[in-house]
Amino acid sequence: MMFEDTHDEHVLLTPGPTPIHPRAQKALIRSMLGHMDPEVFALNSEIQRDLREMYGTEPEGFTALLAGTGSLGMEAGFANLVEAGDEVLVCANGSFGRRMAEMAARYGAKVRLVTAPLGEAIKPADVAAHLDDDISMVAVVHGETSTGVLNPVPEIAELVRGSGALLTVDAVTTAGMEPFHMQQWGVDYAYTGAQKCLSAPPGLAPVAISERAFSRFAARRTQTPLWYCDFEGLRDYWVNHTYHHTVPVNLHFAFHAALRAALEEGLEARQARVRLMGRVIERTLAPLGFSHYVRRPEDRLPTVLALRLPEGFDDAGLRQALRQREISVTGGLGPTAGVIWRLGLMGESARPGPYHRLMTELEDLLGAPGLLDRYEAVLAEEQRGELALA
Template sequence: MFEDRPSAHPEHLLLTPGPTPIHPRAQRALLRPMLGHMDPEVFALNGEIQAGLRTLYGTAPATFTALLAGTGSLGMEAGFANLVERGDEVLVCVNGSFGRRMAEMAGRYGARVRLVEAPLGQPIDPADVAAKLDGARLVAVVHGETSTGVLNPVPEIAEVVRGSGALLTVDAVTTAGMEPFYMEAWGIDYVYTGAQKCLSAPPGVAPVAISERALARHAARRTPTPLWYCDFGGLRDYWEDHTYHHTVPVNLHYALHAALEAALEEGLTVRQARVREIGEAVLAALTPLGFTPYVGERAARLPTVLALRLPAGFDDAGIRRALREREISVTGGLGPTAGLIWRLGLMGEAARPAPYRALLAALEELLNERGLVARFEAALGAVPA
């Protein structure tokens, strides 16, 4: 059986925008013996996860945090399912594929969706949010737009939304754990990420944080939450009251706990510096070949997903296929940017010198270019291995 064979790719380098290489401590945690999801030891571990998520997201001390049993897209959907009722005005910021996914989900839950749009490769303008804010019950924005490598100005957008009466929900899938994030200080009501991104845990759980304002909005619903599985009330029954709601993936909780613990031990500011330094070094190595940042405004470049416009005449599919044969995976553009850009993942364990040193060495061979590794090393500085 396939499941019984050892991996054919023990040294495969995963440099995609997700999933990321699993942290060694998370990998080991998966080997722990199974316990029941109602076991006191699991509840104790869940409590540690909740405390760690409050630090990760910069929440108020009593903010409700939890893991949803699904990937980041479930985190996205759960927010709309719990906080939107039919006919609600919802303002969605769209400048890429995942903002557009937000708009689609909100519409499926009966929202009257209005869009604030920006061209691909450009950030959302907070003034445009302010101009369309009137009457909105909820505003939704992607912090780091994975499809284009844009970092949206969430603190400025949050300042615009604050005091309007609208809730603010934020997709932090490619930022939480590697980018500054301050839920309480910024005034965010609902945030989610995916375990397989900046934390380098296996995919399958979505860490969320929910403000008191959001919980109050949920409690005042006129109709039950249409998504039973992720109803905020049911989640609190399990995570706070320790009563049964559904069977959680205990082994993924083990792994997320280990990865989260490792991230907090390393230090969030250290991780933020690490991803920036490696990204700048990769850019320094590739710029002489004609690679250029897809996002023109430096402040709007997402450090965790380095989006690079390809040189003229570059064989995107061919080079990526040749890299794959060398056990290196990189990702091209998505939708309109296919064949136009590469999106290099710099999250969690991918944001280390060794895998990018290997990528650049392979490109030296494939492109018959020398000096890529040397330029990378020269620009790198003292980034931890």
């Protein structure tokens, strides 16, 4: 079957992947180099330096790219840092926390769960109640993509610091657009996906690994079962420049361009941009009956706006109609299917243009005259407010 190329027209408003940054798009099509080429090693060193800044690691903290998506970043942490019989405390208040628990169990961990109802953040007091000397790792999703919840990682990290346990953090929908301070908080292993907040192509998982984590890895009783992402092999390639496996070179070039663009814009500026767009979209859609799914403002994940749908709303039908007009919007997962929309506000999607297009089409499809005018008025008002505070 032949498909018409509509790349330039399609509007991607999903919670990942995000629209590719123009500089990353350009870098993606450059001529190929070998993965052991000196220019590639020089590029990788720049990527490592920029990742240290993005994650807030110690000055010489180890960072790298895994050749896979964010789920490989998740699995690599458990494969390298967990052995059969280890007790792992997993914070699970959505699909990706549950995925962490499943992965840890597959590597032989005795998993303890700290849970919270859907749409609510993990309570640090519940973590404290389960944390004891037997726990070797605590794992938590910073931004739970499935429900739009921001978990209190700084408070959880403070509890873990005095316990002797490692702290693993899923930063897939936060790193690069939300505050993340790995060294300050005491995070030992963090990962994200290139296609999320940084608007690079899918296929890379940027990771950061503390010296404490490397020490735990070195003290393993058994060999790491996942050869592909073995920490020692990873460090051999990224630090010692010895062959381990063929990395996707052009994805590295594209990722470097996207990450550099993010740092040049400034992480604080990106945080302000995503919050402004979230307010604009929520205020625009509220008169139609959309409302925040996450009740407490402090528990809301800015980069994934989870909105409860109006009563009687044809979720699947409207999203299909939008897709026919080259707009992708994502609904809920599992128990939230048909209940919420999850609007991506990461990287290049957190800009006025893509949502201008959404409001234009919703005005027509919903028979809601004035929706676009309201969007433009609210946007102008919020932008004036930002300038007044600057």
